[in-house]
Amino acid sequence: MATLTVSGVSRWFGNVVAVNDVTMSIDPGITGLLGPNGAGKSTLIHLLGGFLPPSAGTVTLDDAPVWKNPEVYRTIGLVPEREATFDFLTGWEFVLANAELHGLDQPAAATRKALATVAMEYAQERKVGEYSKGMKQRVKMASALVHEPSVLLLDEPFNGMDPRQRMHLMDLLRKMGADGRTVLFSSHILEEVEQLAHHIEVVVAGRHAASGDFREIRRLMTDRPHQFVIRSSDDRALASALIADGSTEGVSLDLQDKALRVQASHLLSFAELLPRVARGAGIRLYEVSPADESLESVFSYLVKA
Known part of the structure; x- marks a missing residue:
């Protein structure tokens, strides 16, 4: 030993x-x-x-x-x-x-x-x-x-x-x-x-x-907030629908990148929420990608935790 x-x-x-x-x-x-x-x-x-x-x-x-x-x-x-x-x-x-x-x-x-x-x-x-x-x-x-x-x-x-x-x-x-x-x-x-x-x-x-x-x-x-970049057929309408649901921590419209930036507190809940909200509003999803899944972002979160 x-x-x-x-x-x-x-x-x-x-x-x-x-x-x-x-x-x-x-x-x-x-x-x-x-x-x-x-x-x-x-x-x-x-x-x-x-x-x-x-x-x-x-x-x-x-x-x-x-x-x-x-x-x-x-x-x-x-x-x-x-x-x-x-x-x-x-x-x-x-x-x-x-x-x-x-x-x-x-x-x-x-x-x-x-x-x-x-x-x-x-x-x-x-x-x-x-x-x-x-x-x-x-x-x-x-x-x-x-x-x-x-x-x-x-x-x-x-x-x-x-x-x-x-x-x-x-x-x-x-x-x-x-x-x-x-x-x-x-x-x-x-x-x-x-x-x-x-x-x-x-x-x-x-x-x-x-x-x-x-x-x-x-x-x-796993419990850290998750951030996503989303592109859809109607980003403004999708942002309104997500905000109305109340299960996301933040939604912002990135005019330069023509995309939504969404912060979700729980990954699995958001994975179920997003397609349901989009379908209900008649919005097509073109891209959903994590914005903070690099190890650097994970470790930065750990430092702050």
Whole structure:
């Protein structure tokens, strides 16, 4: 069992603040680090892995500082988002090199086991430069697992993987979490986190936006007001009909875009309301599209919640 603790951590690069006063604890099991692209997830993972010093605050592994502490690498395995591979090596040579760097008693046996764990034995004699992105992701995973770390840090691990590879990796991570390892993986895709993590940490623009059970945070996301852009055969009449119903929080007419902007408090109720109101008024609907379904808008809502 191992716990990573981030206490009041900030990290800046010149005038750019990448991580801003973040405090969180990563416990055994699977934790998802969720945030839009550019939110600071990769910086946080590099801080947790001891590859970057905090500009302020502390990062510890079971109360021991991570920065300038080589001993933590006996415990931590890191899979970075960038390729971080040597294309001139075979998959076997790449993983074996990491096993030897860790000073393992039987590096060849450990390499064989790690490659089998990620189902890459069939390609172990091919050069890494010939691998697809998904295969490179898996050989990086084998390299990170070769010393059987109790803490695994994964930065966007599913990038470039096909559906079969994704399912295999998800099953592997579930098993590791069930075995009591501390697994943290970052993603900007809500569904990936939903399928794997029971606990999540949400970061937005370098700040800690939310923390806790995924279901509770997902409920906050579901309960937020929903905004839609609607184009119809008669936007003014539709606006009047929607306002008269009283179940929408706001309706405005965008003259420039020639569309309605509607804010609904409950998605399912609005999905039932809109076609009923349009049919009753004899109005044809040409377009109904969400205006706030980007992850950035979801996370912005969480920050305000």
